[in-house]
Amino acid sequence: MPSTTSDSWSSNSIEAGIDHNWKDNINSNFIDYAHVNNSVRIIISKVIQGIRITVDEGVTLHDECDLPTLAYLANMLKVARYENNIFFNRNLHVNQTNVCVLACKFCAFREGPKSDDAYSLSIEQYLERIEPYSKHITEVHTVGGLHNEWTIEYYLSLFESTKNRFPDIQIKALTAVEIKHIAKQSNLEIKDVLIQLRDSGLDSIPGGGAEILDDDVRDYICKGKESSDEYLEIHKIAHELGIPSNCTMLFGTIETTKQRISHLDKLRLLQDETNGFQCFVPYPFLPDKTRLPDAQLATANEILRTVAISRIMLDNIPHIKSYRMNLGDKISALALLHGADDIDGTVSHEEIMHKAGSTTPLDQIDNDLAILIEQMGGIPVERNTDYTKFRKFRRQSPPDNKGLPVAYG
Numbered sequence: 001m002p003s004t005t006s007d008s009w010s011s012n013s014i015e016a017g018i019d020h021n022w023k024d025n026i027n028s029n030f031i032d033y034a035h036v037n038n039s040v041r042i043i044i045s046k047v048i049q050g051i052r053i054t055v056d057e058g059v060t061l062h063d064e065c066d067l068p069t070l071a072y073l074a075n076m077l078k079v080a081r082y083e084n085n086i087f088f089n090r091n092l093h094v095n096q097t098n099v100c101v102l103a104c105k106f107c108a109f110r111e112g113p114k115s116d117d118a119y120s121l122s123i124e125q126y127l128e129r130i131e132p133y134s135k136h137i138t139e140v141h142t143v144g145g146l147h148n149e150w151t152i153e154y155y156l157s158l159f160e161s162t163k164n165r166f167p168d169i170q171i172k173a174l175t176a177v178e179i180k181h182i183a184k185q186s187n188l189e190i191k192d193v194l195i196q197l198r199d200s201g202l203d204s205i206p207g208g209g210a211e212i213l214d215d216d217v218r219d220y221i222c223k224g225k226e227s228s229d230e231y232l233e234i235h236k237i238a239h240e241l242g243i244p245s246n247c248t249m250l251f252g253t254i255e256t257t258k259q260r261i262s263h264l265d266k267l268r269l270l271q272d273e274t275n276g277f278q279c280f281v282p283y284p285f286l287p288d289k290t291r292l293p294d295a296q297l298a299t300a301n302e303i304l305r306t307v308a309i310s311r312i313m314l315d316n317i318p319h320i321k322s323y324r325m326n327l328g329d330k331i332s333a334l335a336l337l338h339g340a341d342d343i344d345g346t347v348s349h350e351e352i353m354h355k356a357g358s359t360t361p362l363d364q365i366d367n368d369l370a371i372l373i374e375q376m377g378g379i380p381v382e383r384n385t386d387y388t389k390f391r392k393f394r395r396q397s398p399p400d401n402k403g404l405p406v407a408y409g
């Protein structure tokens, strides 16, 4: 993070605001070894020296380290990079269609093309969704189903129209499987699709659909989706074309700890090659109304443990997001003390998570988010989509002490 005397600063999209010297800033003075075994103690000594840990060490840390120590380690690594800054942006989620030719077992969002609940936004309807928020937001986040009729023409028109009408809004859109589907529908190579989408206005890729990068798990929970290698390859091509992306992990279905940690390892290995991932977003499977009754589900302890282990394993991916649309305000606030430095912004029109049971209130204003961040000891910093511009956020009004997400003081 470049030093600054003002409340605003900038970065490039590869560094994404990180302090180059973060390893020198690690302060391990307060680690309490009283509750850890010798194996964990050895792994912790690597972490505090900024040395990468292996998959097996990650599994040991995940399974055998007590949560407060794990939280301390992850928070220590976050503070070394960003001090107490917590980042957010003002974005709007608009899902362009829920029509999908696949039927992933965990998905509560998709509808078949003939369903009464199916919808497909026209370009004008999509723009109308943005219009009321256009002066407020800096990003539109758009993902949806694999439409049975649309080709690349729809998306080129969608992005060009959005840029024409809202030139200051950045477009973060399309998961890897959507990109694969557009290529198939349009008889194009992935690279050609990405070039055309980029040139029509696509700024970055949100990273959804990684689920667990293990093909046995994928065959069970999302048969027919892109393979693990295809997910990584599509992001690699995007990075090579100068399109930054996020990456994700859906956990708490049927995967083992080892499969989770291996997932993180695959992401960091690609990041070693491309440096194109900006943020990692872990989120647990939400059970309501979906078709995966054998999912193990994740407890609050396990969610926070997963956020923490993600920060520790992903030594080369700058940001770890607390995805409040999925975690809810209380757990997402706690995640800020377990290694997350970024929290999803002021989101509206989020349909996918809410169909799956998420109860986080929509339309939460910036002020409330800033209060939530401050309550966890953080400093709210507004950023743009690709983490190149930062500005400390000044709250307009004090907390009203009603409906605070966590006890404080």
Ligand code: SF4
Pocket (backbone or CB within 6 Å): 100, 101, 102, 103, 104, 107, 108, 109, 110, 144, 145, 146, 177, 222, 225
């Ligand atoms: S997760 Fe995505 S690809 Fe799978 S069914 Fe849902 S909308 Fe379709």
